[in-house]
Amino acid sequence: MTDVSPDIALIRARLLEWYDRHARSLAWRAPPGTSQRPDPYRVWLSEVMLQQTTTPHATPYFQTFTSRWPTVSDLAAAQDAEVMAAWAGLGYYARARNLLACARAVAGEHGGVFPDTEAGLSALPGVGAYTAAAVAAIAFGRPANVVDGNVERVMARLFAVETPVPQARPELRRLAGLFINDQRPGDWAQALMDLGATVCRPKSPLCGTCPIADYCSGRVTGEPERYPFKTKKADRPQRKGVAWVLFDDQGRVAVETRPERGLLGGMLGLPTSDWTTGEPSQTPPFDAPWREAGTVEHVFTHFSLTLSVRTAIAAGREGARWMRTGEARAALPTVFAKALDRATAAID
Structure with a gap:
């Protein structure tokens, strides 16, 4: 870290002035520099959705949720399956279960x-x-x-922090804390996030348009994009599985609700084998004329998955739960939607 003593008050003033002119217009925000406070429900919902998710991807989900469930009490009263289906495609599905638990506690x-x-x-x-x-x-x-990650990046560059992430996180948090006071705390938090998202970007930072570039030690080094340093991530382990996609003669597909605990817990799914580093079970859930439909790839946080897709058309299978294919496609998590698309293409 370079030996700098930035003018905290001046940096705050410059960044807030920039934010007043350049703040992103987001569905959950109140205009900057006003006394209007955003709805805590909308702020909370947006923050949960934005974890590990980009703003453009999260925004339509936010709009759907707030249209269907305008208040936290409305969300608390919703059926688990409805919320899980509305969440499908956002990933990190434990967030959806936590969302319901929190909404019900607040209500x-x-x-x-x-x-x-x-x-x-x-x-x-x-x-x-x-x-x-x-x-x-x-x-x-x-x-x-x-x-968040944007604030960590701004602090790492502003102070040219040499310690790699994640070891540097306590120091980055301490540095960010130097700027906290009672004046416009919400706008300050969002200003830092916006600066990191739109100017102090991970690659090719726009230092020429940065309102606090004059105080940035990372810019002085000539290589601001080197910060924050990161330790090399270990390779994700590879797992394999089989997805069984059974259609009937009425345009429906067999689905199931996954167990509450575990990956994609409580979500709508397709019947699958275990996802294993070895050879997955090849035993189908139903007796049907199964055939190969190809494979799909999906990356989870801690492992990569290759699913072999098997598909068949058979009516009247006892124990099957049927759902219109289009409705299932909209409600399934991404990995299963990929498998359904692969099977549909094979059938067509």
Whole structure:
């Protein structure tokens, strides 16, 4: 880290002035620099959806959720299957289960009103330190230290932090905390996020348009994109499985609800073998004229998956749960939607 003592007040003033002019227009935000506070429900929902998900991908899901369930109490009253189906395609499905648990806690234990402090928010099920800080700052104007990947990158470059991530995270959080005060805490948090997302980008940062470039030690080095340093990730293990895609003569496909615990827990799915590093079971769930339909690839956080797709057309299979193919396609998680598309192409 370079030996710098930045003018905290001036950096804050410049960045907030920039944010007032260039803030992204997002469905869950209130206009910057105003006394209008956004709905805590919408802030919370957006923050949960944006974890490991890009803004363009999350936005239509946010709009769907807030249209179907305008308040946290509406969401709390929804059926699990409805919420899981609406979440399909966003990934990281434990978030959807936590979403329901938190909504029901707010509705049942807090009268449908979110706690207005970090401590109170952190006590809700499924709400971690980052989400609690973000909702406290943005929705309630609390001076909370909101540190996501964008903020880490800005701090790593601003101070030219040489320690690699993840080891550097405590230091990056400490540096971000230097800028926290009672003045516009929500706007400050969102200004840092916007700067990281649109200017201080992971690759090819736009230093020429950065409002705080004059104070950036990473820019002084001539290679700001080197920051933050990252340790090399281990290769993802490879797993294999078989997906069984059974159609009937009425344009329906056999589906199942996955067990509550485990990967994609509680989600709609297709019958599959175990996903294993060895050879998966080849035993089908139904007796039918199965044939090969190719393979699909999918990457999860901790492993990569190759699914061999088997498909058949057979009516009247006892024990099968049938669903219109188009409806199933919309409700299935991405990995199963890929398998369904592969099977559909093979049948056609």
